[in-house]
Amino acid sequence: MTPLIEFRELSKIYIMGDNEVRAVDGISLTIMRGEFVAIVGQSGSGKSTCMNIIGCLDIPTSGSYILDGHDVSKLDDDELAEIRNRMIGFIFQQYNLLPKLSALGNVELPLVYSGLHKSERRTRAAGALEKVGLQDKMENLPSQLSGGQQQRVSIARALASSPSVILADEPTGALDSKTGKEVIELLKKLHAEGNTVVLITHDNAIASQADRIIRLADGQIIYNGKSDLEVL
Amino acid sequence: MTLLQSFQMAISNILARKVRSLLTMLGIIIGVVAVIVIIGLGNGMESYMVSSFQSMGTDLLTVNIIGRNSERSITVDEMYELAYDNPDYFTMMSPVVNLGVSVKIHTEKMDATSVTGVGEDYGDMKKFTLRSGRGISYMDIKNRHHVAVIGSYIDDIYFGGYAVGESLRINGQLYEIVGVYEQEADEIDEGNADDAVYIPYSLAVKLTPSNTINSYSFGMVSEDYVKESKQIIDAKLYDVYEDEDAYIIISMSELLGIMSSMIDIMITILAAIAGISLVVGGIGIMNIMLVSVSERTREIGIRKALGAKRRHIMRQFVIEAATTSAIGGIIGIILGYALSNVASQIILIALDTEISVNASPSAAFGAFAISAGIGILFGYLPARKAAMLNPIDALRYE
Numbered sequence: 001m002t003p004l005i006e007f008r009e010l011s012k013i014y015i016m017g018d019n020e021v022r023a024v025d026g027i028s029l030t031i032m033r034g035e036f037v038a039i040v041g042q043s044g045s046g047k048s049t050c051m052n053i054i055g056c057l058d059i060p061t062s063g064s065y066i067l068d069g070h071d072v073s074k075l076d077d078d079e080l081a082e083i084r085n086r087m088i089g090f091i092f093q094q095y096n097l098l099p100k101l102s103a104l105g106n107v108e109l110p111l112v113y114s115g116l117h118k119s120e121r122r123t124r125a126a127g128a129l130e131k132v133g134l135q136d137k138m139e140n141l142p143s144q145l146s147g148g149q150q151q152r153v154s155i156a157r158a159l160a161s162s163p164s165v166i167l168a169d170e171p172t173g174a175l176d177s178k179t180g181k182e183v184i185e186l187l188k189k190l191h192a193e194g195n196t197v198v199l200i201t202h203d204n205a206i207a208s209q210a211d212r213i214i215r216l217a218d219g220q221i222i223y224n225g226k227s228d229l230e231v232l
Numbered sequence: 233m234t235l236l237q238s239f240q241m242a243i244s245n246i247l248a249r250k251v252r253s254l255l256t257m258l259g260i261i262i263g264v265v266a267v268i269v270i271i272g273l274g275n276g277m278e279s280y281m282v283s284s285f286q287s288m289g290t291d292l293l294t295v296n297i298i299g300r301n302s303e304r305s306i307t308v309d310e311m312y313e314l315a316y317d318n319p320d321y322f323t324m325m326s327p328v329v330n331l332g333v334s335v336k337i338h339t340e341k342m343d344a345t346s347v348t349g350v351g352e353d354y355g356d357m358k359k360f361t362l363r364s365g366r367g368i369s370y371m372d373i374k375n376r377h378h379v380a381v382i383g384s385y386i387d388d389i390y391f392g393g394y395a396v397g398e399s400l401r402i403n404g405q406l407y408e409i410v411g412v413y414e415q416e417a418d419e420i421d422e423g424n425a426d427d428a429v430y431i432p433y434s435l436a437v438k439l440t441p442s443n444t445i446n447s448y449s450f451g452m453v454s455e456d457y458v459k460e461s462k463q464i465i466d467a468k469l470y471d472v473y474e475d476e477d478a479y480i481i482i483s484m485s486e487l488l489g490i491m492s493s494m495i496d497i498m499i500t501i502l503a504a505i506a507g508i509s510l511v512v513g514g515i516g517i518m519n520i521m522l523v524s525v526s527e528r529t530r531e532i533g534i535r536k537a538l539g540a541k542r543r544h545i546m547r548q549f550v551i552e553a554a555t556t557s558a559i560g561g562i563i564g565i566i567l568g569y570a571l572s573n574v575a576s577q578i579i580l581i582a583l584d585t586e587i588s589v590n591a592s593p594s595a596a597f598g599a600f601a602i603s604a605g606i607g608i609l610f611g612y613l614p615a616r617k618a619a620m621l622n623p624i625d626a627l628r629y630e
Contacts, residue, residue: 057537057624078541085539096534096627100248112237113539157538 002069003030004164004196005054010063010073011219012049023049025219026063031198033164036191038199038210038227046219048169051200055088055167056080068164085113089158093170095150097142097157103129104138107157114161128156132186148179155186159195166190169200184209235551242552245524246559256520257560259513260606264564264599265571266506271595272572274499276579276587281491287416287425289358290485293450293461294328295469299478306472308433311448314468321453321461326351328447329436335429336401337390344423345386347402349436355381355413357451363387365396365411373432381411385426400429403439407431418586455485507602514557514606521553521614532618533626542619549618553611554604561603565596 012024024046031037041047052058053065056072059080065073072083090096097106107125116124129138132152142150151171158166168187172180184206191197191211201207208227215223215230223230246253297306308327315325329349335342355367363384372379380400387395395409407429417424437445452461462481469479525532532545572589579587 052624055537057627078543081536081539081541084537090537092627096530096537098531098534100244109535110538113535113541113544161539 001032003066004033004035004068005029005031005198006066007053008064008066010053010060010065012046012053012058013061022219024053024060024216027216027219027221028063029214029221029224031196033196034191034194036188036197036199036211037214038201038207038212039214039216040201040204040207041216042202044218045216047200047202047216049219050216051167051169051198054165054198055090056083081113085110085161087164089161089163089166091151091154091158091166091168091171093173095142095147095154095174097150097153099142102139102141103134103145103153103156106142106153107160110157110161125156125160128160129153131159132156146179147175148182151175151179151183152186155183155190159190164196166195166197167200168197170202171199172201172203172206180206235547238548238551239555241548242555245552246556252520253556253559256517256556257513257563259509259516260557260560260603261513261564261567263506263508263510263513264561264603265568266509267503267599268565268568268591268595269571269575269589270502270506271499272568272589272591273575273587274495274502275590275592275595276576278492278495279590280585280587281495282488285484285488285491288484290483290488291452291455292357292484293452293458293465294482294484295448295450295465296480296482297444297446297469297478298480299473299475304472305444306469308445310468310472314465315450318461318464319453321457321464323451323453324353324357325451326354326357326449327433327437327445328354328449329433329440329445330447331402331436331439333403333439336404337386340390342386342427345427345429346423347429347431347436349433349439350430351433353451354430354449357449360413360416363412363414365409367411368430368432373434376432376434378405378407378435379410379432380407381413381430382409383413383426383428384415385420385422385424386429387412388420402429402431458483458485510599510602510606513560513603514610517553517557517607518610518613520556521549521611522617524552525549525614525618528618529621529626529629532621533623533629536621536623537627545621546615546619549615550608550611553615554607557607557610558600558604561600564603565600568596568599 007027007029009026009028010024011022011026014021014023039047039050053060059075060073064071067083067087072080075083098109101109104125107128108121111121111124126138129135132155134149134152134156137145137149142153145153171183171187175183187197187199188209199207199210207213210227212225213223213227213230214221311327312325315322327349331347331349333347335345335347350368352368352370352373368379368381371377382395387393391398395412397409399406399408415426417426420426433445437443450461450465452458462483465481470476473479535545569591572591575589579585
């Protein structure tokens with residue numbers, strides 16, 4: 001079985017003035033379809049760079065990134081946009097909802113760019129909102145929703161296009177612990193339904209909710225294995 | 233993402249910032265209004281001029297003889313022959329003798345009234361219609377009958393509409409009024425086209441100091457043959473006078489053409505100057521769109537993360553710029569039409585002339601197209617800036 005996500009000797013190097021910063025330094029990893037993986041690390045460990053590359057927001061300096069059997073490390077801006085649209089469901093720490101669109105409008109947004117017909121978009125977006133329990137709030141603007149609700153809208157948005165990977169970047173970072181827990185439970189539920197979930201976090205307690213942990217430090221993998229076997 | 237969606241999005245963004253959008257549009261609005269009013273004024277001036285020239289007859293050629301000192305002078309009969317020999321070009325001909333003499337009706341002396349000696353075809357040539365009586369006839373001319381045809385002004389003011397059969401005095405001689413022409417001028421006014429007396433040229437020529445006829449009118453078959461018709465007369469006159477400066481052949485349609493093209497040039501220059509404000513308006517739009525791109529960096533980042541391609545972002549901003557300026561264009565057209573009407577009224581009151589400012593639909597359409605085009609042109613740069621944003625940086629933007 002081919003992995004869904006595969007890094008082969010992947011590096012990302014930033015040039016900052018005269019310095020060369022190796023944000024990610026020759027790492028290789030695989031994530032299979034249906035896994036729930038947490039990529040953990042302190043700030044500066046390279047986890048954000050990993051998330052950008054997995055999410056096709058950025059391309060590696062060297063090495064390759066194979067997504068669902070295709071090398072996407074050399075694609076241009078527009079090709080990456082299309083892959084993001086089809087295969088990646090983003091959940092951001094700051095929700096990143098468009099303030100002037102209703103919950104429904106926000107969830108529809110990725111479907112607009114995939115060129116779906118309006119009625120099809122409506123149905124799918126409404127279905128996704130129902131899945132996260134916001135069927136009563138579809139017409140609300142983000143500002144009329146609580147933080148937890150906004151994050152659930154963004155989860156619905158990630159789900160709407162039926163992506164191959166749900167990529168959650170510190171999804172609980174802006175929430176209190178109770179709502180944070182609810183969001184994690186929701187992610188677990190999505191995983192249980194067969195979705196591949198990749199969680200990026202600095203919080204070990206959150207990371208331990210995943211099946212597998214990939215721990216990064218200084219751009220290298222220092223642990224890659226079951227979450228309950230990691231010795232901290 | 234369809235065009236319609238981009239357009240709806242543009243409209244909602246414009247409505248979300250009403251004051252700013254209106255200020256952004258202001259340059260375009262002023263530019264469009266200026267272009268429409270100026271072109272309208274040009275149209276008005278041109279049609280005013282065309283109608284005043286047409287009332288003088290654009291199918292007429294006027295020949296003025298200047299060379300008095302030459303040994304030989306062209307005769308009336310030769311001129312008539314010229315017209316009769318070229319029936320493909322000329323319909324008729326009439327001598328015209330403008331007299332600087334005074335007219336007396338009863339005991340009243342009339343200084344403003346024009347007295348003109350004419351041939352029997354003059355009235356037809358000028359397309360005058362008779363209100364009552366008859367025109368000047370060939371027999372009147374041949375036998376030098378003391379008869380006169382008068383304009384409606386004299387009839388109305390001095391004879392209460394019953395001038396035929398009455399008489400007037402020119403240079404002390406009594407003339408019987410045999411006919412009255414219909415009103416020609418728009419208004420009833422002393423000294424205008426209707427305050428006129430026409431008498432047989434054979435009598436009029438005796439009242440001139442030199443006893444010569446210095447002016448002739450030729451009726452042309454068609455305005456399209458102005459050149460050829462002029463050439464025929466020119467050939468004949470040159471034959472007689474052997475000097476190009478001894479005579480002038482004036483065609484109203486040629487004069488009209490020259491005047492029209494002069495007005496056209498003037499209006500084009502003025503419209504171009506007004507058009508500069510459209511460009512300034514475009515720069516204003518570009519400026520605001522650049523601000524808007526900065527303000528919406530995060531939105532652009534989100535859209536790109538969710539799969540918007542460069543062209544989607546590009547289109548969104550270009551359409552927003554174009555919609556902004558097109559709305560400005562529409563407001564400008566409405567104001568332009570309104571102002572044109574106001575301007576017509578002002579001209580009528582202040583100058584007492586009926587030059588109507590005709591805002592033409594083609595000018596309005598052109599102004600609209602140009603303003604939308606300017607939106608696209610000046611929206612391009614900000615849109616490109618937005619489209620090229622890196623989604624990671626854009627998402628991080630606060």
